[in-house]
Amino acid sequence: MTEAAAHEFRFAVNVLPKPGILDPQGRAVEGSLGHLGVTGVSGVRVGRRVELVVAAADASTARAIVDRLAHELFSNPLIEQYELEALNAPVVEAAR
């Protein structure tokens, strides 16, 4: 009986509108800043963040799985770009 020694790797995928693609949520945020009395904020872009845990034999295998999911499931490659982020922290978050 064989048993693969799988480790757990935690990643985040940050998905944002590609430069030049209309970002209506970003514009809406910028339109709200005046009501809050906030000045000096620009370049607001609103996207998604997906965090996940992958059990795999090694980090590069895990990253390849996350890259495939990011491309096929988490983003629309026509209008969005994504970046992968390896997370070292444990699964339970400390921040509020």
Added chain:
Amino acid sequence: MTEAAAHEFRFAVNVLPKPGILDPQGRAVEGSLGHLGVTGVSGVRVGRRVELVVAAADASTARAIVDRLAHELFSNPLIEQYELEALNAPVVEAAR
């Protein structure tokens, strides 16, 4: 005539459902994994990522503005948590 020497600081705000809060998008992703033939993925959480540029006199002033926006505009503190991320890269992204 005085002129404040404002610098531009780039931040990201990552907003995620609080632990224990139902995350229907995360469950939907996990439900899709079988169709893609992907195994070993767990703990999927789907949230938002907001990137922005703040012009302020110093980094701590800029961070305070971002923290206020994250609390009042980008997140629902009842069900979501957020974390701030200082970004060093220039405003134009390199990744696809």
